[in-house]
Every structure is written in structure tokens, then in C-alpha cells.
């Protein structure tokens with residue numbers, strides 16, 4: 607088997623248009639409790655999940671609570687946003703990223719080499735594909751943000767590949 611790098615191709619596989627259903631995961635399976643964040647070490651109170659439904663669009667919910675992935679180069683996903691400012695979790699508004707740590711990865715997803723603070727995000731291993739990947743979520747509300755890969759630029763060598771749909775951008779004043 608050929609070992610290939612985690613590239614846009616992996617994500618393309620995950621964004622088959624037929625599977626673009628907010629109530630199904632990227633493999634087309636209906637979402638279950640575990641997909642909705644209950645499997646995380648720190649589960650949230652039940653009403654929080656209803657809040658997410660109310661606060662997020664179906665696409666945001668699919669990504670944030672179902673660990674979905676948006677299509678690369680989705681208009682408005684901030685991959686080509688070059689203004690200075692801060693990026694916040696769309697679900698809880700915690701600041702997770704800064705334009706100061708953003709770089710152009712050429713993948714079609716907004717990419718950062720580090721979070722604004724180390725504690726802002728948390729990770730877990732994702733075994734959905736053949737090769738395990740490291741999943742990244744908001745440390746505050748556990749919403750899924752994307753994945754982190756070890757092919758990023760200095761100084762960290764990390765590439766946080768993030769779904770722009772679950773980000774709020776606030777331009778610097």
C-alpha cells in the first residue's frame with residue numbers, strides 16, 4: 607500500500623456531495639450520540655446540544671458536532687482571508703486562532719501553525735480513515751474544528767487544517 611501524505615485528496619473523499627446531510631456523518635451513517643460530542647472526555651450538559659442545534663446552521667452543526675468536513679475552497683471559509691484579526695469558535699465564541707499564526711497552506715482550508723493559546727484547543731486521535739489522524743476541537747465547548755498534521759511551517763512544524771464554516775472572524779479594529 608502506498609502511504610500518502612494527508613492532502614486535500616483525503617478531504618475531497620470525505621465531502622462526497624451525496625453525503626452532505628447534516629444528520630449523517632461523512633461516511634453516510636446517521637449521527638449517533640457519540641458523534642455529537644458525548645464521547646469526549648468532558649461531556650456537556652444535555653441542553654447544550656439543543657443550544658448547538660439552535661445556534662448553528664445545519665452545515666455548521668454537521669461539522670462541529672458530527673466531525674464533518676467542509677469542501678475545500680468553500681467561498682467564505684477564510685482560506686483566502688488575509689486581514690488581521692481573530693478567529694473564534696462559531697458555537698461558543700471562544701477565540702481559538704489569530705491571523706498572526708495563519709498561513710496559506712494551499713489546501714483550500716484556513717490553516718494555522720498554532721492556536722492563539724495552547725489551552726484554547728484540544729485534540730484526540732481520529733481513526734475514521736486508514737491512517738489515524740489527530741482531530742482538533744474547541745477546548746471550551748468541544749466542537750470539532752478540523753485536524754492537525756505535522757507538515758506545517760516553522761516555528762511549530764504543525765498545520766492545523768480548520769473548517770472555516772465553524773469559525774467566526776473578527777477583523778482587528
Ligand SMILES: [Zn+2]
Pocket residue numbers: 695696697698699700744745746747748749
Ligand atoms: Zn467552542
